[in-house]
Amino acid sequence: MSAWSDRIVGVFVHGYPAHLRGEYSSELRRVIRDLAGRAEYRGLSGRVRLCSFLLRDLLVTLARERTAVLPGRTVPPCRRARGHADPYGDAFLAALVVLALYVATLAPSVAFWDSGEYLTAAHTLGIPHQPGNPLFVMLAHAWEWLLAPLGISAAVRLNLFSAMMGAAAHFFWFLVVYRISGLFSSSPRVQRLSAALAVLLSATAFTVWNQSNVSEKVYSVSLFTVALVSWLVWRWRSSDGSLRWLILIAFVLALTSANHLLGVLVAPAVIVYVLLVNATVFLRGRLWAGALLAVALGLTPHFFLPLRAAQRPILNENDLACANVRDAALSIYTWGRTGCASLSDAFRRDQYQDPPITVDRTTWPQLAVPRGPRLFASQLANYAQYYNWQWARGLGGSDALTGGLRPLLTLLFALLGLLGARVHWRRDRAGATYMAVLFVTLALGLVVYLNFKYGYAMHRAAFPDPEMHEVRERDYFFLISFSVWGLWAGLGLVQLWQRFARALTNRVRNAQLAAAPVLAIALIPLGLNWEYASRADDYTARDWAYNVLMSVEPYGVLFTNGDNDTFPLWYLQEVENVRRDVTVLVTSYLNTPWYARQVRDLTRPCESGQQPDRAPTRLVCQRAFQAEAMPPALRQQAARAPEDSILPLSDAQIDEVVASPFVVAAPIKFKAAGLETTIPAGTEMLPADTFVATIVKSSLGERPIHFTTPAPVAHKLGLFDHTIRRGLTFKLRADRNDDPARFVKLPRSDWTEVTGVALDLSGSETLLTQVFRQQGRVLDLSKAWADQATTNILLQYTWLHLALAKAYGERGVQDKAQQHLREGEWWQRRAGE
Amino acid sequence: MARARDIEERAPLSTAAFQILLALADGDRHGYGVMQEIEQRTEGRVRLGPGTLYGALKRMLDDGWVEELEGDDGDERRRYYHLTATGRQIARQEAQRLAELVVAAQAKRLLSPARSS
Numbered sequence: 001m002s003a004w005s006d007r008i009v010g011v012f013v014h015g016y017p018a019h020l021r022g023e024y025s026s027e028l029r030r031v032i033r034d035l036a037g038r039a040e041y042r043g044l045s046g047r048v049r050l051c052s053f054l055l056r057d058l059l060v061t062l063a064r065e066r067t068a069v070l071p072g073r074t075v076p077p078c079r080r081a082r083g084h085a086d087p088y089g090d091a092f093l094a095a096l097v098v099l100a101l102y103v104a105t106l107a108p109s110v111a112f113w114d115s116g117e118y119l120t121a122a123h124t125l126g127i128p129h130q131p132g133n134p135l136f137v138m139l140a141h142a143w144e145w146l147l148a149p150l151g152i153s154a155a156v157r158l159n160l161f162s163a164m165m166g167a168a169a170h171f172f173w174f175l176v177v178y179r180i181s182g183l184f185s186s187s188p189r190v191q192r193l194s195a196a197l198a199v200l201l202s203a204t205a206f207t208v209w210n211q212s213n214v215s216e217k218v219y220s221v222s223l224f225t226v227a228l229v230s231w232l233v234w235r236w237r238s239s240d241g242s243l244r245w246l247i248l249i250a251f252v253l254a255l256t257s258a259n260h261l262l263g264v265l266v267a268p269a270v271i272v273y274v275l276l277v278n279a280t281v282f283l284r285g286r287l288w289a290g291a292l293l294a295v296a297l298g299l300t301p302h303f304f305l306p307l308r309a310a311q312r313p314i315l316n317e318n319d320l321a322c323a324n325v326r327d328a329a330l331s332i333y334t335w336g337r338t339g340c341a342s343l344s345d346a347f348r349r350d351q352y353q354d355p356p357i358t359v360d361r362t363t364w365p366q367l368a369v370p371r372g373p374r375l376f377a378s379q380l381a382n383y384a385q386y387y388n389w390q391w392a393r394g395l396g397g398s399d400a401l402t403g404g405l406r407p408l409l410t411l412l413f414a415l416l417g418l419l420g421a422r423v424h425w426r427r428d429r430a431g432a433t434y435m436a437v438l439f440v441t442l443a444l445g446l447v448v449y450l451n452f453k454y455g456y457a458m459h460r461a462a463f464p465d466p467e468m469h470e471v472r473e474r475d476y477f478f479l480i481s482f483s484v485w486g487l488w489a490g491l492g493l494v495q496l497w498q499r500f501a502r503a504l505t506n507r508v509r510n511a512q513l514a515a516a517p518v519l520a521i522a523l524i525p526l527g528l529n530w531e532y533a534s535r536a537d538d539y540t541a542r543d544w545a546y547n548v549l550m551s552v553e554p555y556g557v558l559f560t561n562g563d564n565d566t567f568p569l570w571y572l573q574e575v576e577n578v579r580r581d582v583t584v585l586v587t588s589y590l591n592t593p594w595y596a597r598q599v600r601d602l603t604r605p606c607e608s609g610q611q612p613d614r615a616p617t618r619l620v621c622q623r624a625f626q627a628e629a630m631p632p633a634l635r636q637q638a639a640r641a642p643e644d645s646i647l648p649l650s651d652a653q654i655d656e657v658v659a660s661p662f663v664v665a666a667p668i669k670f671k672a673a674g675l676e677t678t679i680p681a682g683t684e685m686l687p688a689d690t691f692v693a694t695i696v697k698s699s700l701g702e703r704p705i706h707f708t709t710p711a712p713v714a715h716k717l718g719l720f721d722h723t724i725r726r727g728l729t730f731k732l733r734a735d736r737n738d739d740p741a742r743f744v745k746l747p748r749s750d751w752t753e754v755t756g757v758a759l760d761l762s763g764s765e766t767l768l769t770q771v772f773r774q775q776g777r778v779l780d781l782s783k784a785w786a787d788q789a790t791t792n793i794l795l796q797y798t799w800l801h802l803a804l805a806k807a808y809g810e811r812g813v814q815d816k817a818q819q820h821l822r823e824g825e826w827w828q829r830r831a832g833e
Numbered sequence: 834m835a836r837a838r839d840i841e842e843r844a845p846l847s848t849a850a851f852q853i854l855l856a857l858a859d860g861d862r863h864g865y866g867v868m869q870e871i872e873q874r875t876e877g878r879v880r881l882g883p884g885t886l887y888g889a890l891k892r893m894l895d896d897g898w899v900e901e902l903e904g905d906d907g908d909e910r911r912r913y914y915h916l917t918a919t920g921r922q923i924a925r926q927e928a929q930r931l932a933e934l935v936v937a938a939q940a941k942r943l944l945s946p947a948r949s950s
Contacts, residue, residue, distance in 0.1 A: 016884050024887045027864050027912060031883040034865045057882020065888055185901055186894030187917065502902050502913070505861060 008051070009033060015058045017065040086175050090192055095171035098203040101526075102163035105534035107214035108776075109155045109542040110575075112790045113472060115216040116541070116567030117315070119158050120574045122215065124617035125308060126315025130346045134304035135258035136218040154575050155542075158215045165220040166212030169483070170199045172227035177487055179234050181494065183427035190494065197522045198490025201413070204525040205390040205482040207475045209533035210786075217476050222263035225256035226438070226480050229266045233273055233434065241278055243287050250291035254298025262480070265445070269438040276430040302332045306343055312601075312619045314574055319594035320346055342594075355451070362453045362468040371451060379447050382455035386475035387414075390482045392528040397784050398832065400457040400473070409524060413489050416521070420491030435484060443481035450477060456789050471562070472789040486525075493521055532786040539776040544728075544793055545572040547772045549579040551727030553704035554625040554639035557583045557603075557646055557695060558729065564793055565708040577616070581625035581639075583646065583703075585695075587713050590688035593651075593658045600647040600654070633770035646699045647691065657694075658687045670717065673701035673734040677718035693717055696732065705732040709754060709796060725756035725803050727767035728796055733758075744807040754795075755803035761811075764804060781830060791831035798827040846927045849889050852879055854898070854916065854924035861902055863911035864890065890914060898923055 009032045013025060021028070032054065035041060041050040110116045114128070121128040122140035140161045147157040174195045181194035202208060212220050229249050236245035249270060256263030274281060281287060306328040309321040322328040322340030330339025336347025345351065355364040360371045385401055391413040396403030425432040454469045463469065500515035508514045545568035552558050560566040566586050572578040583603050589595040598619060606612065606621035613623070625639040649657070664683040669676065670693060679685075679693075692713050696705060706729040707714045714720045714730065723730035724743060744761045746752065777783040778794070785791065801824030808817035846854070856862060856870040864886055871879050881889075893899045898920030902913040916924070938944040 020884065020887055020891065023891065027887060028883050030911070031865045031868065031886070035883075053880070054882060057884045061882070061884025061888050064885070187897060187900040190900065498902055502861070 008047075009036070012054050012058060016061060020061070020065065087178055087188075087192065087195075088175070090195070091171045091174035091178070094174045094196055094199045095167045098170045098199065099163055099167035101203065102166055102209070102213045103160070105209070105213045105530070105536050106156065106163060107159050107216075107535035107538060109153070109539050110545065110568050110571040111214045111216050111535060111538065112541045112564050112568065112787065112793065113216055114563065114567060115214055116545070116569070116571035117563075118215050118218065119155055120315050120567070120570045122158050122161070123154050123575045124314055126313045126574075126617070127305060127309055127317050127320060128315065129317050130349050130351045131260065132302075132305045132317070132320060132346050133218050133259055134308075135255060135301045136221055136260070138301060138304060139221070140215060155571070159213065162215040162220040163212055165224045166203070166208065169220070169224040169227040170203050172224075172231040173202055173483070173487060174199050176227070176230050176234055177490065179238075180424060180428065180431060181491060183431075184423055184491075184495070185498075190498075193519075194491055194494045196490075197493050197519065198487040200522050201490045201493075201525060202483040202486030204529055204533075205479075205486045206393040206525070206529045206533050207386065207390065207479040208483045208486070209529060210535070211476050211479050213533070213535050218260045219262060219476055219479055221259045222256060223480055223483060225252055225259070225263040226266045227483075228252055229270060230434070230438070233270055234431075236274075237277055237430075241281060243281070243284065243290060246274065246281065246287055247290035247294050251294035251298045254295040255301065258299065258301035258304075262442075262477070265441050265480075266438060268441050268445075269434045272437045273430055273434040276433060296333070299332055303328060305346065306340060309342075314602075314617055314619050315570065316594075316598060316619065318342060318346055318351065318592075319598070357449060357451045359451075361451050362463070375454075378454055378458060379452055380444075382452060382458060382474075383443060383447050383478060385455060385458065386473070386478055387482070387485075389475060389532075390485075390529075391525045393532040393786075394528040394530070394784070397532055397786075400788055409528070412521070413485075413525075416489040416492035416496065417485045418488075418492065419495050420488035420493075422492075423495050424488065424491060435488065439481050439484045439488075442484070443478060446477055446481075450474070473787070490522065493519060496521075531784050537776040538778070539773075540778040540793070541568040542572065543773045543775060543778075544796075545569045546578065547767070548708060548728045549573070549582055550631070550634065550771045551729040551767055552579070552582045552706045553726075553731070554627075554637050555581050555583075555622075555642050556704035556706050556731075557585060557699060558706045558708065559585050559587050559692065559711070559713060560708045561587060561710070561712070564790060574616075578629070580612075580623040587688050587692065590691040591658065591686055593654050596647060596649070596654045596658070596687075596691055597651060600645050600649065603642070603647070604645045605641070605643055631771045633766050642699075642703050644698065644702065646695045646703065648698055649694065657690050661686050661690075670697075672697040675700060675719075675722050675732070675734065677722065679716075679718055683716060689713060689716060700732060701734045706730065707732070709756075709799065721757055723756060724758040724760050725800070726760040726763050727772070728800060730756055731760070744810055746803060746806045747810065749806075751799075751802060751806075754799040755806060759803045759807045761804070761807045764800065768800065768804070778830065785830065785832060788832070791833070794827055794831040795833065798824040798831070798833075800824075801827065845930065846923070847889075848879065849881055849885050850893070851924065851927050852881070853886070853889055853893070854920055854927070857899060857914055857916040858921065858924060861913045861915045863913050865911075867914065893920065 009029050012032055013021060013028045016028060035050060035053075040046055107115070110119055117128050118133075118136070118140075120126055121133070121137050122144060125137060125141055127134075128137070140158055143161040143164070144154055144157045147160065150157070177195040177198040178191050181191045185191060185194070203212075208223065211217060212223075229252050232245050232249050232252070236242065236249070239245055253264055253267055303325075305320040306322040309316055309319055320340075320343045322331070322343055327340040328343055331343040331347060332339075336344035338344065353365060355361055355368065358371055360367075360369040360375055362375065363369050388403065388406055388410045390410070392403075392406050392409040395406040395409065421432060421436065424435065452470050452474060454463055456470050456473045458469070460469075497512075497515050497518050500518055501511040504511040504514050541564075548558070548565065549569055549572060558569075560569070566584060569584050573580050573582070573584070583599065585599060586595070590599070602619055602622070604621045610621050612620040622642060624641065627635050627637070627639060630637070647654075662685050664679055664681050664685060667681050668679040670679055696717070696719070699705060706726070707723065708729055711720060711723070711730055714723060714732075719732060720730075722733050724733050725731075742760050742762045744759045746755055746757060746759055748757075778785075785794070801820040805817045805820035805824065808814070808820065852871045852875070853867055855874070856867045862870060864883075867890075868881050868886060871881060890899065894901060896919075897917055899914045900917050902915050935944060939946050
């Protein structure tokens, strides 16, 4: 093509109406070039004839397009502009199908990790860990209240909230993909198919699914707001630049920040998209004024945190109460730069003491080593591991890292996503850029920002120290990136189908039907993720919490270690009202003054007129043991209401302990009730250790004191040798002269750490046979156990059976010993050991 | 499938629209291919310009008369167009309408009956 022709082509194409030019620019150019290449239009006279022909066409087209009448029509058609008529009904139907899937695989109760905390927070209008997630708490609480007439359990209602959010996200994804696919195909049928397949692949991506059938995290709400914002930007583009859509986006972004900042990460994609489509809109003052007001309004849910904290809810992490509304507002609207100290800490997430992203987290905070390429490569590989879970988790499911042939299917869906991205890019560069920025931000961007330690299952041989690894798998942080990729993969699959159909056009009668089997690829994640993503019939965490709480004697104090031996117990106490008399203490939280104060106040004897049952969501005073609610085997336990708080310290004394960690210079004799031990020199006494020692000293003999296993604080204070296993807990012995009929000293072995040094034989046997509950999928060895990081909970049953086997062995009851060994081995197999 | 009323509302079709439908009746074509087919079949009597062609195609796409297929011709990427069942029915209806006009014209001796060879 000569330069002359290029210029001519450009001039003519530019003359055509904008809407034709926008959609057919490259086609118009190509046709004009093809015409210019004809022999009849060569030479000077040919060029003149071509220009004349094109000029006539241009004028006719301009006139015709202005009236928008199809040639030959006498009446303008009712235009069904492609991509402009949103199929709300179809999107609703798609969301209903997604909801049905999530309901079919819904968790029937509490799950491990943060589920217990969030269920408790939502049910009691409490405040979970930083950042406090006020939007989630309020929405989930309202949702639970709305569903109350259905008569289903609170846990199911709250898990349904997550399912509803996941389904609602896919309502908007359907609309978004319908619009995108309108760029490839004018057929509404193909557009619907594209949207449906994209939604199917997104909704059944492993992590999206697994996080949408339980309220374990708040990310289904983030997914919802990201999908909503994505639909709003598409609406903005098709609305001829109306500012109201952008202002609404600003509002949603501010609102979602009150759920979790993950949802705000759609912002870079929105900004890039607006710059590409119409950058000048950012110069409009009305936009900034409107957005400022929208953001101010959208941030208001954060006020829930100080207002509710001031009411002393039973779950009140970090005690975010502020002296006045002004300070709270300063914290909220400066994002923690000034104002109320505790609330500002929450905004800055000071609790986590994260290192800068340039520092290696595996050795932090002991060392500030630069984050090297090896760790970064491992973090990228960790993302790849999670990506590899998304499309066929059940293939080689027990192998969390690669999974046999799973990478082949992962490659297939990666390629489908690339195909979808490619055709999207070719038809709509701004839209494709939006999706790409969204994906990169929520995949690579998060890998860089989160700066994880080595993945839970990665490099175990090279780095055996558990401290160098994440405590659990972190795929949930990336679920939106998996969802976005699923959308592109759906588009890619439709493209693949159409290409096959084209290839078959001259060979079969109905090529599209003949090529349709390729669409079955969309069902692969549904089929191969089901077993691992489903939480149906999983009562393990609830039963575990029940069994632990029942192992504690009336008015007992239970020291716990982390998420899985704490949050399910909170759920059972605060949502199901089981064993509220037990004081569950997260040992690590005792390093903070707010928790120590709450513990002190929660265990204070009730004064005249105080009735904690009348305000079950608030921290009032010691809650009563309810013998009538206990299983028959435990109803006869002696229960005497305590007369003192477990922590007889003033606020000032608590602050002093928190501010004064120390190292033991000379061995300290520690005495409590009938117990005497020594804390060796060189022991680093953190505030939590001092508080535990204080609680033991003040309460031993007054209240039963238990530890969940393992019990590092009991070892640190030299208390472990004074414990006796009772069911799933270790109870601190107040008196060495325990009933010898119940007390069996266990022989020392490599297993002593997990079995304990002694066993309450009859008590444990009673608990195991008459009290403990086990139901659901955990009992079926053929069902996969998806989360390897929780198998240590299953092993607790192994250790209990092992302790019983040893005790019966000591007593010479070999058949019982063998029976417990077999049962212990069964739990070991269940844990995959 | 298009309803009879929809088809009636669209009649009569313009020459350009009907020619495009005819060009696609026996196979999928890209834009320039449509232009070429029309020119060859009409021996150059009907020659659509690019604006006329794509203006009409766009409306046909909007109305579901034709649908777009992804073409991949080496580096030269073209959009191919496929006549949908609705489009085919519209074209058939228009052909029928024109055939009835021809019969009427013959009855009025404005047109000689076609001779079989």
